[in-house]
Amino acid sequence: MNTAMRPDIQNPPVVIRTSDVSKRFILRKDKALKERIVNFGRSQKHRSDFWALRDVAFEITAGTSVGLVGANGSGKSTMLKIIGGIIQTDTGFVERRGRVAALLELGAGFHPDLTGRENVYLNGSILGLSQKQTAEYFDSIVEFSEIGEFIDTQVKFYSSGMYVRLAFAIAVHVDPDILLVDEVLAVGDEPFQAKCMNKIREFQRDGRTIVFVSHSAPQIEDLCDRVVVLSHGRIVYDGETEGGIAALRRTFKG
Amino acid sequence: MSNEAQRRADRLRELPFERATASFNGSFGSFVRSIREIAGQRELLGLLVRRELKARYKDSSLGFLWSLIRPLTMLVIYYVAIGQFLGAARGVPDFAIFVFAGLTIWGLYSEIVTGGTTSIIGNAGLIKKVSLPREIFPLAATGSALFNFIVQFIVLIVATIVLGQAPLSWNLLYVPASIAIVLIWGVALGLLLSAVNVYLRDVQYLVEVAMLILFWASPIVYAWSFVVDAAARSGITWLTDLYLANPVTIAVLGFQKGMWVAGSSESVIDGQTIPPQPWPADLDLRIAVMLGIGIVFAIICQRVFQKLQGNFAQEI
Ligand SMILES: Nc1ncnc2c1ncn2[C@@H]1O[C@H](COP(=O)(O)OP(=O)(O)OP(=O)(O)O)[C@@H](O)[C@H]1O
Numbered sequence A: 001m002n003t004a005m006r007p008d009i010q011n012p013p014v015v016i017r018t019s020d021v022s023k024r025f026i027l028r029k030d031k032a033l034k035e036r037i038v039n040f041g042r043s044q045k046h047r048s049d050f051w052a053l054r055d056v057a058f059e060i061t062a063g064t065s066v067g068l069v070g071a072n073g074s075g076k077s078t079m080l081k082i083i084g085g086i087i088q089t090d091t092g093f094v095e096r097r098g099r100v101a102a103l104l105e106l107g108a109g110f111h112p113d114l115t116g117r118e119n120v121y122l123n124g125s126i127l128g129l130s131q132k133q134t135a136e137y138f139d140s141i142v143e144f145s146e147i148g149e150f151i152d153t154q155v156k157f158y159s160s161g162m163y164v165r166l167a168f169a170i171a172v173h174v175d176p177d178i179l180l181v182d183e184v185l186a187v188g189d190e191p192f193q194a195k196c197m198n199k200i201r202e203f204q205r206d207g208r209t210i211v212f213v214s215h216s217a218p219q220i221e222d223l224c225d226r227v228v229v230l231s232h233g234r235i236v237y238d239g240e241t242e243g244g245i246a247a248l249r250r251t252f253k254g
Numbered sequence B: 001m002s003n004e005a006q007r008r009a010d011r012l013r014e015l016p017f018e019r020a021t022a023s024f025n026g027s028f029g030s031f032v033r034s035i036r037e038i039a040g041q042r043e044l045l046g047l048l049v050r051r052e053l054k055a056r057y058k059d060s061s062l063g064f065l066w067s068l069i070r071p072l073t074m075l076v077i078y079y080v081a082i083g084q085f086l087g088a089a090r091g092v093p094d095f096a097i098f099v100f101a102g103l104t105i106w107g108l109y110s111e112i113v114t115g116g117t118t119s120i121i122g123n124a125g126l127i128k129k130v131s132l133p134r135e136i137f138p139l140a141a142t143g144s145a146l147f148n149f150i151v152q153f154i155v156l157i158v159a160t161i162v163l164g165q166a167p168l169s170w171n172l173l174y175v176p177a178s179i180a181i182v183l184i185w186g187v188a189l190g191l192l193l194s195a196v197n198v199y200l201r202d203v204q205y206l207v208e209v210a211m212l213i214l215f216w217a218s219p220i221v222y223a224w225s226f227v228v229d230a231a232a233r234s235g236i237t238w239l240t241d242l243y244l245a246n247p248v249t250i251a252v253l254g255f256q257k258g259m260w261v262a263g264s265s266e267s268v269i270d271g272q273t274i275p276p277q278p279w280p281a282d283l284d285l286r287i288a289v290m291l292g293i294g295i296v297f298a299i300i301c302q303r304v305f306q307k308l309q310g311n312f313a314q315e316i
């Protein structure tokens, strides 16, 4: 079983703690001033809201790899963005400690007009590294991503695989304590996916914490010690991996 | 191996928990905290400014020369069309310096405001993916506007020296004060409008139009003396007060008073004696007031920004 590879950590501290997190999205039909004014009095009709997350509470201890799974639209990406501090909760809160690197829905925050090199520095800086620190990691980032001379090409000319390669390479080279991964590996080719898996295993041995969103049951079974299943924004299962996959299948049936 | 894991765990146990998103509590302390947060991201800010400048001129062969070509073209247009054809130059000594001074300080303001307004939308890619104090984006727009301003400012200084009009007097003190007004008001508006623009995309077009109008509401291509004369002729004295209620107008006047020496002395053009500019008597006081109100306004704008920024990533 994969958990056998995990290092023993005595008394592992909690690194992510979510407390009754709820998130409501308000869906407006329009953003233009004209419609806003025309519909002013009847604005209730032109907005509907729904809860993407409802009272989600869990704690993650250092060194665990948690798979966050659920049907499309169940709120996985939303939860990850909340943990990453990119969107706010409506109720409840998320607390965390340690450096967080996030690979959210198709990659890191890159600026399309800048080269790969410049984006590496930009992202390093966003993750709290100084220019000097980034410079130290730079060569291994490029090497890991295998994008070679394209590092000096504007990222808008990258293929989606190259984009994710660079994003993943940056995220794993900045020494994060917590890694958030949202389905990004799917676009990499087979050798690169394998390379990423190896890197993730190495991360697990280092005792880093990983929250992993994926639709691939084999990947989840392979990597995670624990699975949290979301359905319509609520946790319907939280426990060991095998039961998690079964619970996930049950949510598909209704 | 497992030693490393244990060490990491032990280190993490000592760290305090941090909220994933700083929740806004509406106190003055949060303003100070925001400033401290942003100061902690100076290096990132510098990178973003450079990025902004680079991204803008990246694909052009003349590069950053374009930041000069635009204002110089405007100078020529206004010099010829307004100065010569419409005859404004007959009442304004050293018309070229006068216009370029006005264009330079106005350019700073309009670039901060228009660049700031679109800065959040324009950085959607980053805002949706990474968590950082979002004030950084309007501030980066300000930084790149400042860069362009400095380039123009140097050209202006060189021009005054070449034309034998070096602005060496105590009036030069008006220059930093005017720049400060423009920065404070520009950043405040940039913050406010960038946030509102996320929810109401019309704002950016509205700003463009407003800037067109405001350009003519300050004495940039016509002199302040024209305004005074017009107000006197019409007999409505509060007109000049209304005109001076605009912070940018005060900044433009201060900047001109500092940089355009010919405006402060009597001069002769085509045999006609032109009196010095009737600078507002209480210009110093007005500058101080505009600075004071500007700071309060900036604090309010930053608060509004904080209130709105929580939902940026999902609204873009
Ligand atoms: N910015 C937004 N504005 C409005 N609704 C949103 C926004 N982001 C997400 N939602 C809604 O929230 C719900 C959950 O979305 P989320 O992206 O978290 O799903 P997911 O579990 O990641 O799905 P998938 O497996 O397809 O990636 C969806 O119904 C989606 O439409």
Ligand SMILES: [Mg+2]
Pocket (backbone or CB within 6 Å): A076, A077, A078, A105, A182
């Ligand atoms: Mg998703």
